[in-house]
Amino acid sequence: MGILRRCPVPWLPLHKQEQYRERYKALKPSWQPATEVYESLVAGYLGPEAKVLDVGCGRGGVLERLHPKAALSAGIDVDIPSLREHRAPAVKRVAAKAEDIPFANESFDLVICSWVLEHLREPEAAFREIGRVLKPGGHFVFLTPNALHPIPLLNRLSPGRLQRVLVPGFYGRAEEDTFSVVYRANAERDIERFxxxxxxxxxxxxxxxxxxxxxxxxFFFRLGILMERFIPSRCKVHLVGDYIKSHPGNRPG
Known part of the structure; x- marks a missing residue:
């Protein structure tokens, strides 16, 4: 474990992972990575009059590339350094939690978030706030790990120890950019309820x-392909969701 923490070179840098993804696409042409599915959904709801909010915007994300397609782009995050270092200055940034979004009711046509739901300790409050700031007919699009996949399951059983080892060692992510996960809104049943x-x-x-x-x-790439054959469809590693805010009088019961 200590070796992984001190490893100066990540075992799985992003460019290397992308190369393996291209190889997997060649083996399975119908497959799309979760990030591509997510970005495609987000792009489909943008337009010259669209107002979009990125919850947990970090230093960029999809709005870094897509914000010119929207009339207004905003982002919130609790991490001040990330907001200061955001790579799209045109995106309006505010320090705030998902559970307390500092915008008026029905302000946005689209709310997005990637790699955020797994960190929420009060997901019901966060979903309530997202629903509040969405306009009727507006969409909430998210990308998050699936709590039923073996890796998140192992992480939950090891109270975060697996994350503290794998994230720095595999991906080379700095400690200050690694946030604890709780997976309280990372299974279909919980997401539906919230x-x-x-x-x-x-x-x-x-x-x-x-x-x-x-x-x-x-070797581990081939092992990953083999594992996927035995993992049930509803336990795949990533979830990409698209939810719509109902119009008044047509709310889900």
């Missing part, structure tokens, strides 16, 4: 495999 209470209903929920999650070399 969304309905917030006045939203499902448009789509994609379960997406990714054997490159452990692909530190060719």
């Amino acid at each position: 969304a309905r209470k917030a006045g939203m209903e499902r448009v789509s929920l994609h379960y997406i495999e990714d054997p490159t999650y452990i692909a530190i070399n060719d």
